[in-house]
Amino acid sequence: MKYLTTGAVFLLLPGISAAAVDPETQNLISIMWLTFCAMIVFFMQSAFALIESGMSRAKNAVNVMMKNYFDVCIAMLMFGISGYGIMFGESIQGWLGAEKFFLSGVEGGREYAFILFNGMFAATAATISSGAMAERTKFHSYAISAIFVSGLIYPLYAHWAWNPSGWLQQLGFVDFAGSTVVHSVGAWVALAGIIVVGPRLGRFDPDTFEPREIRGHSLMMVTLGGFILWFGFFAFNAGSTDGLTDQVGKIALNTAYAGAAGAIGVTLTSYLRRIPLLLTSTINGSLAGLVSIAAGCATMDPPFAALTGLIAGAVFSFGRDLILKMRLDDVVDAIAVHGISGAWGTVAAAMFFTADPFNPQRIMIQVFGIVIALLWTLAASFTLFSIINIIFGLRSTGMHEQRGLDISEHNEIGYPEFQKTTFRSN
Amino acid sequence: MLLDARSYPIQQVLEKYLEPKNLAFAMRLWSTNYINQPNISLQRFVDDFYSRQPISTSSYGLYSDLLPAMMSSLQARSRFTGALIDGYELPDYDLGGHITPPSAPPVQVPPIPEPQPTPEPAAAVEPVEVEPVAVEPEKPIQRPRDEKFVIFSSFIRQLLNGINPDRREKMLYRNRIELKSTCTPEAAEPLYAWLQTDSDYFQHNQIGVNEMSAITHVIYTGLCEYQGPVDADRILMKVAGNINDKYPFASLDINELL
Incomplete structure (x- = not known):
């Protein structure tokens, strides 16, 4: 009966004010909202898999899918084991959570939904690096890295920024749905990963150092992934309200505007820079807009959300070139989309903060938080990948890269009927 | 007659090396793939019919016999078509390509017999003049292509x-x-x-x-x-x-x- 009531309330929400609902029902609605959003955020993993796989060559399609599938499994479990405790456990001087490991001391149903939702965020942070490091990273080494990213690196920074006692939170750092906390952290992990693992064979000409284009095998997959990610971002941002509130509509609208403006931003930038407008760039531009609005989606008005997204599209376009100029091989442009655009979004959250726009002090705090994220994540993950590289080897052998990681690591190929290959599956 | 002359010298040489079935195959290759080419690689031709047929004999020796035969064939073709001979490629084999001779199999050296004491001194033998025999220099061993x-x-x-x-x-x-x-x-x-x-x-x-x-x-x-x-x-x-x-x-x- 209670659930029926909850369902009815959920459907009739527009006509019901929060005051009209008793606290128990409100609690149930919040649980339902959080769980529902967590499920949609989980669905975003399929979009990551589609985008990353589509942007890789056919001979690595299975490997990329496998990594995406597996890092969700690892991240969910690791977040329950250590991540949640580090992130939301009782804080030691604002630096580290020190309880609720292995979900001990969890109170009630709502906290379970909260853990689920935040576990999905951890999985998102962990999965970003898989795309950047695709086509040349050993599967088991990547899986080991995902353990530490979701169980330590992400939760620790999230504790500083999101735990009510976290020292960055105390300074006034604002990142509503994780432009920096989730996306930039994931991107900086990816940055460390691609520095350690190195570029794919032949990505840069050895004489001129010019990058060579290595096209992905399916733009249809990339496009579908782009749509699903956009869909997922509604839940990603709106679910961060931690319950069903009247902010949800504005957050969803801001999300939609930023995504749309991001695509337009990259289009205009490409036009002005006289560079070809690619489908992948358009989709990535729109994702850059969606990432950038996560920080300020609840605290800025829709026109500013569109402006944030528009600029994020341009930031992505230049950021991508910057990464290439540094001779870094990011297969899916994850660093430009999630890292650089995420950083811009975090600054924009302060610049366009509705109650107090363009406050220099707030902007400085945001920049400080971004720098701390970069330093902590880059240092920690660089150390992590270097250790993994020494012990297990991070990069697959040239022969495996030549054969494709599908056949060499998993002994199966994505397109057995169409893939033209002379290689044996031995 | 001229037409035959383009193939006949080749066939004559190959008859010595190949069985009828393999010979037919080789000649078919010659007449379809090689006879009309401006540049003919002898080496490729031999490789071609060796690799496509289970032939047990070695290809070594073929080259030296085939080379003049091929020249005759090309001259016949030239007379027939009126076109000048553009050239032919000599095989690396004849040009001293990088072929390492096979390592010699390990040879079991028999044990040196113990010197036997001679009971009686041998009778003095008058020295006999031995005519020097001309020893031909040993030819380097060239292994067949693997x-x-x-x-x-x-x-x-x-x-x-x-x-x-x-x-x-x-x-x-x-x-x-x-x-x-x-x-x-x-x-x-x-x-x-x-x-x-x-x-x-x-x-x-x-x-x-x-x-x-x-x-x-x-x-x-x-x-x-x-x-x-x-x-x-x-x-x-x-x-x-x-x-x-x-x-x-x-x-x-x-x-x-x-």
């Missing part, structure tokens, strides 16, 4: 041809340490020297399938770096396809090298 190496060399050469000569030289130099570390020091230098030539054939008795695979891997990696991974994959697939088509019944499966 099918594995024919395939391997052809594969590597075609891969290397996928990149322009200047960059190929750079690529080989840049990967010289990796290339030399693929096989024993005795084989490394001849291998590296061969890679820098245009020769189609290389053989060394210390290079097995594992070494061939490692060499292929280094060459592919270099190709990726200098030609780009997309082109490198395209070249690899095409060359592997060519080899599979050319040597369908070969004892070395090209997939073993990939």
Whole structure:
């Protein structure tokens, strides 16, 4: 009966004010909202898999899918084991959570939904690096890295920024749905990963150092992934309200505007820079807009959300070139989309903060938080990948890269009927 | 008559070496693929009919007999068509290509017998003048071409041809340490020297399938770096396809090298 009531309330929400609902029902609605959003955020993993796989060559399609599938499994479990405790456990001087490991001391149903939702965020942070490091990273080494990213690196920074006692939170750092906390952290992990693992064979000409284009095998997959990610971002941002509130509509609208403006931003930038407008760039531009609005989606008005997204599209376009100029091989442009655009979004959250726009002090705090994220994540993950590289080897052998990681690591190929290959599956 | 003269000398030579069935196949190859070509590679022709037929005899000796026969054929063709002879390619084999003689099998040295005491001194024998016998200098042993190496060399050469000569030289130099570390020091230098030539054939008795695979891997990696991974994959697939088509019944499966 209670659930029926909850369902009815959920459907009739527009006509019901929060005051009209008793606290128990409100609690149930919040649980339902959080769980529902967590499920949609989980669905975003399929979009990551589609985008990353589509942007890789056919001979690595299975490997990329496998990594995406597996890092969700690892991240969910690791977040329950250590991540949640580090992130939301009782804080030691604002630096580290020190309880609720292995979900001990969890109170009630709502906290379970909260853990689920935040576990999905951890999985998102962990999965970003898989795309950047695709086509040349050993599967088991990547899986080991995902353990530490979701169980330590992400939760620790999230504790500083999101735990009510976290020292960055105390300074006034604002990142509503994780432009920096989730996306930039994931991107900086990816940055460390691609520095350690190195570029794919032949990505840069050895004489001129010019990058060579290595096209992905399916733009249809990339496009579908782009749509699903956009869909997922509604839940990603709106679910961060931690319950069903009247902010949800504005957050969803801001999300939609930023995504749309991001695509337009990259289009205009490409036009002005006289560079070809690619489908992948358009989709990535729109994702850059969606990432950038996560920080300020609840605290800025829709026109500013569109402006944030528009600029994020341009930031992505230049950021991508910057990464290439540094001779870094990011297969899916994850660093430009999630890292650089995420950083811009975090600054924009302060610049366009509705109650107090363009406050220099707030902007400085945001920049400080971004720098701390970069330093902590880059240092920690660089150390992590270097250790993994020494012990297990991070990069697959040239022969495996030549054969494709599908056949060499998993002994199966994505397109057995169409893939033209002379290689044996031995 | 002139038409026959384009094939007859070749047939006459091959009759000595091949069984009727194999001879028919070789002649069919000659008349379909080679007879009208401006440049004829004797070596390729021999490789062609050797690799496609299970022939037990060695190809060694064929070249020296086939060379004059081919010249006669070309002259006959020239008389028939009126076109000048454009030329023919001599096989590397005759040009002293990099063929390492096979290592000699271990010889069991019989134990030296103990000196037996002679009971009586031998009677003095008058010295007999022995006429000096002219000893012919021993001919260097030339081993027949090993099918594995024919395939391997052809594969590597075609891969290397996928990149322009200047960059190929750079690529080989840049990967010289990796290339030399693929096989024993005795084989490394001849291998590296061969890679820098245009020769189609290389053989060394210390290079097995594992070494061939490692060499292929280094060459592919270099190709990726200098030609780009997309082109490198395209070249690899095409060359592997060519080899599979050319040597369908070969004892070395090209997939073993990939």
